[in-house]
Amino acid sequence: MQSSSITALLSGALAGLMVDISLFPIDTVKTRLQSEAGFWKSGAFRGIYSGLGSVAVGSAPGAALFFVSYETSKMELARRSRLGTTTNHMLSSSLAEIVACLVRVPSEVIKQRSQAGQGTSLQLFKQTLSVEGLAGFYRGYASTIMREIPFSVIQFPLWELIKVHWSKQGEIEPWKSAVSGAIAGSVAASLTTPLDVAKTRIMLAQERVGNSEGIWKVLSNIYHTEGVQGLWAGVLPRVLWISIGGFIFLGVYDTAKYYLGRRSHVNNGPAENYKV
Structure with missing residues (x-):
């Protein structure tokens, strides 16, 4: 594996783990607000760290896969195509989400069910495997992709664009x-909240129990039973979580990438310039 890929893998793993663990309570509140059972019946502020085990297992490899795929796609598309920079970033982030969700979705299923008060991570792992089989761990995979791709198409080009603007004033610290990550994340989070609500409902549903339909059917059901307010359930904690998360996630990623790149420069030759 090339040194640039190793740098992206290690930086992404560190960034993902730091964000998911540090902001886990906000994510739990968001999940419970979006739950069909409602915030209070899902546990309110009790057991705010329920599901942390599944995040600890899945966060680092999921984030690592994302950034390795993202950086590789950016380089290959730039080398092999005539796509504009923004289009390149959109396609690269979309491809990276599809790959990363192979690891992220199983972790997310267990995490959200635990956050909603359905059991511990270990209990839910065993229950999901025995009742739904391996397919149960990928409940909501399509809806997650349909949420993540629009989110990334907004977040990453905006993140890169803001950095380009700052790069005109000198090195991007x-x-x-x-x-830049906080701004891009908050914009993307607010605009994609309805897709996040639908994804949460689908993941929380057990086999043959409600909300097992496609994402558009779930969105329609939420709108007709709960109105527009239901589609935007948990928008404030989601925006707070992702804006802070974007600050930590993309900040830690670029910081780790910078320092690991400097080490690579010392050991192996020129490192990547810390500019877009």
Whole structure:
């Protein structure tokens, strides 16, 4: 594996783990607000760290896969095609989400069911495997992809664009990358909240129990039973979570990438310039 891929893998793993663990309580509140049972019946503020085990297992490899795929796609598309920069970033982030969700979705299924008060991570792992089989761990895979691709299509080009703007003033310091990530994340989070609500409902549903339909059917059901307010359930904690998460996630990623790149420069030759 090339040094640039190893750098992306290690940086992504560190960034993903730091975000998911540090902001887990906000994510739990968001999940319970989006649950069909409602915030209070799903546990309110009790057991705010329920499901943390599944995140600890799946976060690092999921984020690592994303950034390895993202950086590789960016380089290959730039080398092999005449796509514009923004289109390149959109396609690269979309491809990276499809790959990363192979690891992220099983972790997310167990995490969200635990957050909604359905059991511990280990209990839910055994229950899902025995009742739904391996397919149960990928409940909501399509809806997750349909949420993540629009999210990434908004977030990553915007993140890269803000960094380009700052690069005109000189080197992009890690804190600038972090602020860029927070801005891009908050915009993307607010616009894709209805898709996140639908994904949550699908993942929380057990085999043959409600909300096992496709994402558009679930969105329609939410709209007709709960109105527009239901589609935007949990929007505030989601935006808060992802804006802070974007600050940490993309900031830590670029910081780790920068310092690992400098080490690579010392050991193996020129490292990647810390500019877009």
